[in-house]
Amino acid sequence: GESVGLHLPTLSVQEGDNSIINCAYSNSASDYFIWYKQESGKGPQFIIDIRSNMDKRQGQRVTVLLNKTVKHLSLQIAATQPGDSAVYFCAETLLPTDKLIFGTGTRLQVFP
Amino acid sequence: DSGVTQTPKHLITATGQRVTLRCSPRSGDLSVYWYQQSLDQGLQFLIQYYNGEERAKGNILERFSAQQFPDLHSELNLSSLELGDSALYFCASSVASGGTYEQYFGPGTRLTVT
Numbered sequence: 013g014e015s016v017g018l019h020l021p022t023l024s025v026q027e028g029d030n031s032i033i034n035c036a037y038s039n040s041a042s043d044y045f046i047w048y049k050q051e052s053g054k055g056p057q058f059i060i061d062i063r064s065n066m067d068k069r070q071g072q073r074v075t076v077l078l079n080k081t082v083k084h085l086s087l088q089i090a091a092t093q094p095g096d097s098a099v100y101f102c103a104e105t106l107l108p109t110d111k112l113i114f115g116t117g118t119r120l121q122v123f124p
Numbered sequence: 125d126s127g128v129t130q131t132p133k134h135l136i137t138a139t140g141q142r143v144t145l146r147c148s149p150r151s152g153d154l155s156v157y158w159y160q161q162s163l164d165q166g167l168q169f170l171i172q173y174y175n176g177e178e179r180a181k182g183n184i185l186e187r188f189s190a191q192q193f194p195d196l197h198s199e200l201n202l203s204s205l206e207l208g209d210s211a212l213y214f215c216a217s218s219v220a221s222g223g224t225y226e227q228y229f230g231p232g233t234r235l236t237v238t
Contacts, residue, residue, distance in 0.1 A: 054232075055229030055230050056167070109222075110157065110172055114167040116166050117167075
């Protein structure tokens with residue numbers, strides 16, 4: 013079933029290409045950021061996180077970049093696969109609270 | 125499968141009614157969170173419990189309340205329901221609180237108020 017809104021910004025990429033999903037966060041004091049992936053009919057799933065004392069963090073096929081000057085976060089997915097099709101959310105928080113503030117989300121569509 | 129379970133999966137009820145959503149956290153997790161996901165508001169944090177005590181509160185309406193029981197499962201009570209309460213309600217859990225602890229989300233309860 014439909015999990016999220018129908019009017020999300022959408023990024024369409026071809027299978028095998030790299031994807032870049034952007035997020036503008038709201039609070040300049042936020043010091044911990046997380047990217048989540050939400051597939052249709054499921055709850056959000058943790059992808060990668062980064063603390064504000066870092067500019068870049070790499071995981072398996074994913075990289076998160078943080079630019080605190082302009083309050084911008086990006087998620088790069090290398091060699092995008094059909095299974096990457098989902099809605100991607102960034103979230104921010106100010107430690108030590110656990111209260112996550114989510115962005116509006118971006119829908120990633122991967123076509124063959 | 126995140127290990128977090130939520131019941132029921134779907135709930136249809138009428139305006140003015142009261143419902144209870146249930147969440148069982150992952151084994152060993154002490155912290156439980158509730159989120160609401162609606163088409164117009166996106167994902168919003170409602171409330172967090174840690175080991176039975178309320179730890180943080182978000183934009184939770186006064187008509188909504190929650191609790192965490194000694195066995196660590198949690199319930200979210202929604203009363204005097206309005207059409208605008210129709211949404212997906214997610215529960216998440218983490219092993220602890222106050223740090224960079226990964227939150228694991230359940231599959232959600234879809235509430236439809238008619």
